[in-house]
Amino acid sequence: MKNSKLNAAQVCKDFEDLLAPRLSFSVNDRVVYYHLFRHSRLEGKVQFPFTMSWLARGTGLCRQTVRESVRCLIARGVLNLTERSKVGYIVRVRLPEELRAVRDARTAASRPEPPPHSALSIEDTDFQQTQPLRRSIHKRERDHCFYCLRRLNHRKRCLDHVVPRARSGSNSYRNLVSCCLDCNSKKGERSAEELLRELFRDRRLSDEELTGRLRALDDLAAGKLTPPLPVR
Numbered sequence: 001m002k003n004s005k006l007n008a009a010q011v012c013k014d015f016e017d018l019l020a021p022r023l024s025f026s027v028n029d030r031v032v033y034y035h036l037f038r039h040s041r042l043e044g045k046v047q048f049p050f051t052m053s054w055l056a057r058g059t060g061l062c063r064q065t066v067r068e069s070v071r072c073l074i075a076r077g078v079l080n081l082t083e084r085s086k087v088g089y090i091v092r093v094r095l096p097e098e099l100r101a102v103r104d105a106r107t108a109a110s111r112p113e114p115p116p117h118s119a120l121s122i123e124d125t126d127f128q129q130t131q132p133l134r135r136s137i138h139k140r141e142r143d144h145c146f147y148c149l150r151r152l153n154h155r156k157r158c159l160d161h162v163v164p165r166a167r168s169g170s171n172s173y174r175n176l177v178s179c180c181l182d183c184n185s186k187k188g189e190r191s192a193e194e195l196l197r198e199l200f201r202d203r204r205l206s207d208e209e210l211t212g213r214l215r216a217l218d219d220l221a222a223g224k225l226t227p228p229l230p231v232r
Contacts, residue, residue, distance in 0.1 A: 006095075008042060014096035018105040021128060023076050023165055031059050032069040033078060033093070040093045051088035075166035075189070122226065127159075128171040132230035134159060138178040140227040146177035147187070147195055147213065148204050160184050162192045162220065173227050174220055192217055 012034075020030060035058050040048035055070070056063045070089070073079040077099060083090040096102045127133045137159055143152050146160070160179045163169030166189055179187075187195040193214065200210040219225050 006041060006044075011037070011041075011095055011097075014102055018102045019078075019096045019099060022101045022105060022126070022171065023078075024128065024159075024161075025072075026069070028061060028065055029069045029072055031061065032066055033073060035059050036079070036091070036093050040091075041095060047082055047090055047092050049088055049090045054088075122173065122229065123223075125173070125229075126171045127173050127176050127227070136227040136229055137173065137176050140173075140225060141178040144178075145180040145183055146216070147179050147183040147192070148199050149209060149213075150180050152178065152180055156181055158184050160187060162217065164189045173225070174223055177220070 015030075015033070019025075025033070032055065035055065036048065036050070039045075039050075039058075052063050052067055052070075055061075055066045059066060061069075070079065074081050074091075078094055080092040080094060081089065082092060125133065127137055138152075138157060143157075144150065145152055145157075157178055158181060159176050160183070161169040161171075162175050162177060169175050183195065183199075186198065196205065196210060196213050196217075199205045200207070205213065216225070
């Protein structure tokens with residue numbers, strides 16, 4: 001029996017406008033979430049069993065892709081894993097309104113706008129929120145990868161969370177860096193220090209560059225690497 005109290009339109013708005021941007025979901029993550037939502041909460045089912053084969057067929061994605069998206073959704077708390085076995089998974093699909101990230105976004109939206117770019121406002125700014133803010137992080141790195149120092153072009157760069165979102169990393173300028181797609185993929189959920197030492201072992205960083213990058217991580221965490229904020 002369908003849940004008559006569930007507002008599907010509001011769920012989609014909250015997911016797209018508040019949740020997905022804050023947690024940096026990919027297109028595949030969105031497809032997997034909506035498919036599971038469609039067959040669980042939209043149908044009034046609190047817990048939902050499925051297999052990767054079923055999910056892959058339903059979304060039109062390969063099994064490896066859906067497996068990675070499921071892991072991502074579980075790590076970010078969007079799916080609660082109740083049971084996992086050789087047969088399949090049992091999960092609880094959480095609605096955006098049930099997640100702290102959405103509640104925080106709604107609270108932030110109801111607050112008065114802070115003074116333009118004061119010392120306080122930069123600490124409270126979500127640098128994933130708008131394109132000009134995201135671009136300011138790229139400008140701070142002067143269009144180079146923060147990790148491997150490779151020069152970047154606009155189509156082959158991304159923002160990386162030094163402390164991963166899965167480990168409660170924020171969208172602060174202290175936790176976001178511009179990097180190449182290769183370093184972003186290599187780093188995954190590992191620490192930035194692990195990635196830098198791997199780059200050193202692979203001879204992509206010299207001893208001097210490794211020391212400089214580790215020092216830059218300390219400066220970033222200390223708030224010494226402020227981005228050029230866009231003019232309002």
